[in-house]
Amino acid sequence: MNFAIEVRGLTKTFVSGWLTRRKKEALTDVNLSVPEGVFWGLLGPNGAGKTTLLSIISNLLIPEQGEVRVLGKDLRKNATEICSRINLSSGHANFLWSLNVRENLEYYAMLYGLSGKKRRQRVEDLVDLFELSEFAKVRFDELSTGTKQKLSLAKSLVNDPALLLLDEPTVGLDPDVAHRIREAIQRLHREKGTTILMTTHNMKEAETLCDRIAFIKDGTIKALGKPKELKNELRLGDTIVIVFSGPLHAESLQGLKGIYDALQTSDSSCRILVDDLHERLPQILDFLIGEKVFIHDLRIEESDLEDVFMAFAR
Amino acid sequence: MSLWLLQDELTKTRAFVFKNWIMTKRNVFTLFEILFWPLVAFLSVGFLTEFAALQPEMKAFILVGVISMSAVQVCQLDVAYALLYDVWSKAVKHGFAAPVGIRHLLFGSLIVGIIRGGTVFVLLVAASYLLFGFDFTLPGALPVAIFVLGLFLSAAMVGVFVCILILVFGNRAEVAAWSLVSLMLLLCGVYYPVSVLPAWVRGLAEIIPLTYFLEYFRLFYGFPPIFSHVLAKGYGMVIVYLVIEVFAMKVALQRAKRTGLLLKLSE
Numbered sequence: 370m371n372f373a374i375e376v377r378g379l380t381k382t383f384v385s386g387w388l389t390r391r392k393k394e395a396l397t398d399v400n401l402s403v404p405e406g407v408f409w410g411l412l413g414p415n416g417a418g419k420t421t422l423l424s425i426i427s428n429l430l431i432p433e434q435g436e437v438r439v440l441g442k443d444l445r446k447n448a449t450e451i452c453s454r455i456n457l458s459s460g461h462a463n464f465l466w467s468l469n470v471r472e473n474l475e476y477y478a479m480l481y482g483l484s485g486k487k488r489r490q491r492v493e494d495l496v497d498l499f500e501l502s503e504f505a506k507v508r509f510d511e512l513s514t515g516t517k518q519k520l521s522l523a524k525s526l527v528n529d530p531a532l533l534l535l536d537e538p539t540v541g542l543d544p545d546v547a548h549r550i551r552e553a554i555q556r557l558h559r560e561k562g563t564t565i566l567m568t569t570h571n572m573k574e575a576e577t578l579c580d581r582i583a584f585i586k587d588g589t590i591k592a593l594g595k596p597k598e599l600k601n602e603l604r605l606g607d608t609i610v611i612v613f614s615g616p617l618h619a620e621s622l623q624g625l626k627g628i629y630d631a632l633q634t635s636d637s638s639c640r641i642l643v644d645d646l647h648e649r650l651p652q653i654l655d656f657l658i659g660e661k662v663f664i665h666d667l668r669i670e671e672s673d674l675e676d677v678f679m680a681f682a683r
Numbered sequence: 684m685s686l687w688l689l690q691d692e693l694t695k696t697r698a699f700v701f702k703n704w705i706m707t708k709r710n711v712f713t714l715f716e717i718l719f720w721p722l723v724a725f726l727s728v729g730f731l732t733e734f735a736a737l738q739p740e741m742k743a744f745i746l747v748g749v750i751s752m753s754a755v756q757v758c759q760l761d762v763a764y765a766l767l768y769d770v771w772s773k774a775v776k777h778g779f780a781a782p783v784g785i786r787h788l789l790f791g792s793l794i795v796g797i798i799r800g801g802t803v804f805v806l807l808v809a810a811s812y813l814l815f816g817f818d819f820t821l822p823g824a825l826p827v828a829i830f831v832l833g834l835f836l837s838a839a840m841v842g843v844f845v846c847i848l849i850l851v852f853g854n855r856a857e858v859a860a861w862s863l864v865s866l867m868l869l870l871c872g873v874y875y876p877v878s879v880l881p882a883w884v885r886g887l888a889e890i891i892p893l894t895y896f897l898e899y900f901r902l903f904y905g906f907p908p909i910f911s912h913v914l915a916k917g918y919g920m921v922i923v924y925l926v927i928e929v930f931a932m933k934v935a936l937q938r939a940k941r942t943g944l945l946l947k948l949s950e
Contacts, residue, residue: 429940430940430945431940449782459776463777465769465772468706476701
């Protein structure tokens, strides 16, 4: 398997202050392997080290220890070559204030070595792709937050990167613009197979977009895998709430396979925590029918990535 | 170097020309830098020479100084702006995430600096002829070219030094973009010969290339140089300093990546 990112034993400490030096460990012995073509999410609370990790991979920060290989090459030895094949977009984007949308794209396209017709065509394609035509001649400092974010994404594609690093790409955007940005990212991943590493606080976004997730907290990766695997690992499961009449004690359900917990909430209701809803629901219904329990109401509460996030963040 | 590599180098250099040029065009402030302040400084000094009824050679001495300083100031600002525009726009990380080198930044911004500094130079040379009867072209085309090239290399040296300071101390070092040249004004013998400086200050003047370029050019107006081999010293120093500075800027950039300053400049 080819990896777009391989990080081994990465440690980064920030030192601040001139007289009294304060140290803050941002990353501690981080290991991460992102296969090519995968959409990878990096989740964690504020200050967990997500942006630090992304910045190291994009050669904007140098770690104290550890090895970083990007697109199969050692970042330290091949920084310029790697930088020409990756790109970065971040939330709360900032670009040169006096340059308009098209000029900013032209400028960054030139920095990535695109010249002449090829550059002009690329800029036009990106302006069209992100529906920026009507803002093409608007200066950056006059753009709305959403349009700035679209420009940030467009800029991150000027060099048609093999690896795209997205740092909270929809932060601070209204739901409609955020949805369109998400669609554009998804389309890019689907159509071009670009490897994407994205940090986000939006769990729905991560669940919708990401093939794999890594949870980072206090500078270390606590868990990684597919969203469903993470839920199982934490025994978060799904909850079935049943309102019933008849002779049922919730504890009697605990002997069934795949039941994490069963709790009687009142004489006529209980909450059952199961590992996999689709597998366990028929089994529970069979059991209740066998016990001659009459079901008045049944409600499902599926756990999501937010529950996983909360469990890890605690 | 292959044709593709050459084109790549030129395109990346052109990016900095493009950025500085458009930022210059769009900001009224930069118009003041080219027209207002140099003209005000030049005219006030020019009229002072008239009022003081200075001999033509003394007037030449001072006007050469004031014209040179204005050209150096404007040109060095452009080199510093290559980084400062990104700092002010909080876009530093996007520039340094791209596969560009310090050479692209330096040459690209210096081209715009030469255009802007050259404009100021031509403007003031014309004004000095029309208003004060001073002929800057008297030494001939070659000496003028040698002198002006020395000025622009000195400007590049100051501009890169400002960039290094910003990469080490952050945006609080931006004040250096305007104050370093003033320090040179004091030390390099712009309005007076360095011989009038106290001995220990003269030592400082001797390590600044601009001192030698001014000495060289004033030779044509009847002021024998205090120092020997002025051109060799001036060019030798400025080239050595630039090479050291490019290396120092690389080190400063790596340091900024280690300390996280590069990211802080984007926040």
